[in-house]
Amino acid sequence: MADAVFTxxxxxxxxxxxxxxxDGELITWVGDPGREPAGVGTEVRELGxxxxxxxxNCHGHSPMTLxxxxxxxxxxxxxxxxxxxxxxxxxxxxDVFWGMTLGAVELLCNGTTTTCEQYxxxxxxxxxxxxxxxxxxxxxxxxDVPGSGREDSWPALLExxxxxFDEMDxxxxxxxxxxxxxxxxxxxxxxxxxxxxxxxxxxxxxxxxLSETEAECRLVEERxxxxxxxxxxxxxxxxxRVLAAHAVWVDDADLDVMAEFDVGxxxxxxxxxxxxxxxxxxTDLLDRGLRVxxxxxxxxxxxxxxxxxxxRLAAILARAVAADPGALSSAAALRLATRGGGExxxxxxGSLEAGRPADLxxxxxxxxxxxxxxxxxxxxxxxxxxxxxxxxxxVWVGGSMVVEAGRCTxxxxxxxxxxxxxxxxxxxxx
Numbered sequence: 001m002a003d004a005v006f007t008x009x010x011x012x013x014x015x016x017x018x019x020x021x022x023d024g025e026l027i028t029w030v031g032d033p034g035r036e037p038a039g040v041g042t043e044v045r046e047l048g049x050x051x052x053x054x055x056x057n058c059h060g061h062s063p064m065t066l067x068x069x070x071x072x073x074x075x076x077x078x079x080x081x082x083x084x085x086x087x088x089x090x091x092x093x094x095d096v097f098w099g100m101t102l103g104a105v106e107l108l109c110n111g112t113t114t115t116c117e118q119y120x121x122x123x124x125x126x127x128x129x130x131x132x133x134x135x136x137x138x139x140x141x142x143x144d145v146p147g148s149g150r151e152d153s154w155p156a157l158l159e160x161x162x163x164x165f166d167e168m169d170x171x172x173x174x175x176x177x178x179x180x181x182x183x184x185x186x187x188x189x190x191x192x193x194x195x196x197x198x199x200x201x202x203x204x205x206x207x208x209x210l211s212e213t214e215a216e217c218r219l220v221e222e223r224x225x226x227x228x229x230x231x232x233x234x235x236x237x238x239x240x241r242v243l244a245a246h247a248v249w250v251d252d253a254d255l256d257v258m259a260e261f262d263v264g265x266x267x268x269x270x271x272x273x274x275x276x277x278x279x280x281x282x283t284d285l286l287d288r289g290l291r292v293x294x295x296x297x298x299x300x301x302x303x304x305x306x307x308x309x310x311x312r313l314a315a316i317l318a319r320a321v322a323a324d325p326g327a328l329s330s331a332a333a334l335r336l337a338t339r340g341g342g343e344x345x346x347x348x349x350g351s352l353e354a355g356r357p358a359d360l361x362x363x364x365x366x367x368x369x370x371x372x373x374x375x376x377x378x379x380x381x382x383x384x385x386x387x388x389x390x391x392x393x394x395v396w397v398g399g400s401m402v403v404e405a406g407r408c409t410x411x412x413x414x415x416x417x418x419x420x421x422x423x424x425x426x427x428x429x430x
Contacts, residue, residue: 001033001045003365004379006052007352008339012331014376020051022358025173025398030352047362047394050383053350054113054359054395055307056341059207059245059266059295062103063096063119063128064088066424067300076213076275084300087427088120095427097124098419104132105413106305109406110389113359113397114341114349116243116266116295118180118207122164130172133402133410135359137345139180139207140164142195143187154181154191162198169204174398176347178205181237183212184228185219193235200240205346207266208232210244213277217249229254229263238263241346245295246271247285248278255281255288264291264344267336269313271297282318283327293341308387311337315384330384358399363391 005018007030019033064084071083091099096119107115114135119125122140129136142157161179169177179199181187187195199206211217211228220228229250232238238261245266250258258265267280285292294310296302311333318328335350342350349359365373369386373379395403402409 002047002049002051002362004050004376005030005352006050006334006380006383008053008335009351009353012335014380016376016379018051020352020358020360022396022399025357025400027352027354027356027358029354049365049393050363050379051352051360052363052383053338053352054361054397055111055311055337056293056345056347056350057107057112057115057296057305057307058243058264058293058341058344059268059297060103060107060115060117060305061119061298061300062107062115062117062305063091063099063121063125064298064300065102065106065420066091066095066099066427068424069303070300074275075215076277077215079275079301090427091121093121093124095423096121097128098416098423100125100128101132101411102413102416102420103299103305104128104134105408105411105416106299108132108134108395108403108408109392109413110306110308111361111363111392111395112305112307113361113395114345114347116178116205116207116345118182118245122160126164126168126171126175130175131411132408133174133397133400135174135347135349135357135397137176137178137205137207137347139178139205141180141182142191143182154187154195158191158195158198161195165202165204169202176205178207178241180207183209183216184231185216185223189224189231189235192232192237196235196237196240203241205241205243206237207243207245208237210247211249211254212246212272213275214249227251227254229257233257233261243344245297246277246280248272248280250281255284255290259288259290262291264293264346266295266344267292267314268295268297268310269317270310271295271301273313273317274303275301279317279321282314283322286328286332291340291343292336293344294336306389307337308389311387312385330380333384334380357397359397361392361396362394363387364393365391367391 338350
């Protein structure tokens, strides 16, 4: 039981007070605790504060905690080639394990219960994700690594991803495996087609960076004579479950293509802003009926993994660009960070309703950010416009407590922080 429960259900109900009941991994009931007495043998916990669905991160490269803040001030293309990729080429599997572990600590302790990750080194990434208790969709990165041999070519990486899917998908009931072609400019059309065919045959998510920068779009147009969304459509890569990260530089014709194929979009305003990539057309995406969630991108281009910042920035930019304070409501912003993210990933998360996974978080409200709260609308405003990760006290994923009193219960956050700090110094010095 809590002082307030934000359900983010179909009616965006706010219960004051409210209660959430779960049995095992699933929610069994949400409502007014005064109207539904707990059954015999049910453990009742009076938590106070505020309960809400866990946040959903639709696009991340969380092992990049190892290169946080690298290349600050560079545009995307130079940021990758001059700063990030040279350091990542020196990463060991142990480095990546600790980078992902620290990323999971940051995500969970700030209230994110589901994350969609794209990275190389799939073994240690999966090991760290599973150990942390977070719900995850992992799409191993696929592209040709410049100057490398066949083992780092797209056919070899695709073969490896197929094996990982067949062996690991569904592990612990919290891990889904997908396919992660990097982008239309780093994977050739025949590769995009082959990757899509394998993903579609397995019903798996395909996650790809799409039209992130203006320079990228010019390059794709020069090479192929068409935009990235049209290229992906023409090679059959949009026919299945597709998640497009960024989608900043898309025109109306691109939006038509994306809507036709029901492409999900990960809106990453923090990363796009820091790299100077631009501002995605969020309200246009939503008006076309596209499924949209929020993503942090990597901690080297953000530089944190706090979806509270993304939720607030998405709403601020949408209103500023439209010069309209009603362009994106507070309720709509909260949906982007929760239920909308679940819809983008094709997972029944992001809402507190019977039958859905018991992925929820508690925030303390004995803080100046929540004073005064006279009406439910004001409480919603405080949550969206002043909510912060430091207010998250407890986190449950699939009914299991993975954060208690602000600390991860399954992984050692202090050790992960120390390991990443030490390993990052080596990467710079190498």
